[in-house]
Amino acid sequence: AQRVTQPEKLLSVFKGAPVELKCNYSYSGSPELFWYVQYSRQRLQLLLRHISRESIKGFTADLNKGETSFHLKKPFAQEEDSAMYYCALRNSETSYDKVIFGPGTSLSVIP
Amino acid sequence: ETGVTQTPRHLVMGMTNKKSLKCEQHLGHNAMYWYKQSAKKPLELMFVYSLEERVENNSVPSRFSPECPNSSHLFLHLHTLQPEDSALYLCASSHENLFRVAGELFFGEGSRLTVL
Numbered sequence: 001a002q003r004v005t006q007p008e009k010l011l012s013v014f015k016g017a018p019v020e021l022k023c024n025y026s027y028s029g030s031p032e033l034f035w036y037v038q039y040s041r042q043r044l045q046l047l048l049r050h051i052s053r054e055s056i057k058g059f060t061a062d063l064n065k066g067e068t069s070f071h072l073k074k075p076f077a078q079e080e081d082s083a084m085y086y087c088a089l090r091n092s093e094t095s096y097d098k099v100i101f102g103p104g105t106s107l108s109v110i111p
Numbered sequence: 112e113t114g115v116t117q118t119p120r121h122l123v124m125g126m127t128n129k130k131s132l133k134c135e136q137h138l139g140h141n142a143m144y145w146y147k148q149s150a151k152k153p154l155e156l157m158f159v160y161s162l163e164e165r166v167e168n169n170s171v172p173s174r175f176s177p178e179c180p181n182s183s184h185l186f187l188h189l190h191t192l193q194p195e196d197s198a199l200y201l202c203a204s205s206h207e208n209l210f211r212v213a214g215e216l217f218f219g220e221g222s223r224l225t226v227l
Contacts, residue, residue, distance in 0.1 A: 043221075045217075102153055
């Protein structure tokens with residue numbers, strides 16, 4: 001079964017410290033993964049997707065098929081990075097498309 | 112208005128009431144979704160509409176009834192709900208290509224439902 005896990009419910013780091021939000025997935029096909037973010041009082045929005053191989057707001061994420069992971073990283077955390085982060089997997093094995101979300105990690109960056 | 116708009120933002124209802132949640136998107140998308148966000152569970156996909164056709168009913172109880180009259184509007188009709196149905200209900204939309212592969216999901220701000 002397709003599944004996304006995020007082992008940390010809460011993560012606190014100091015400003016300027018590196019941050020890594022973990023994401024693991026189980027999927028039998030070729031995965032397509034995303035990170036969505038929800039800032040305080042804002043709607044859930046896409047942060048980045050693995051196929052784009054881009055850095056958004058200093059964040060990067062590398063798909064590791066061997067470890068079935070898609071961890072989100074940033075070398076120097078900023079206060080404005082405090083938010084709820086969701087890892088998501090696209091399930092393309094059905095006749096239509098759907099996105100499955102992990103439980104989320106709440107990141108708190110301490111000034 | 113632009114983006115995805117959900118109304119009402121907050122709703123309190125009794126178990127015998129009938130109410131509806133509304134979602135509207137002004138992005139020209141052709142797929143719309145209802146997700147449920149509870150305090151103790153991940154985002155749960157409830158329903159998917161692709162080109163106004165329901166393509167997913169994720170084992171959702173019949174007390175939730177979706178309706179998609181056109182590609183811009185999505186409703187969730189609620190009746191005889193239970194207190195455990197209290198949650199944040201999120202609507203999202205996306206653009207699907209010919210192969211039904213969806214692009215980025217655009218979310219509304221959600222409707223916070225409390226069932227007494």
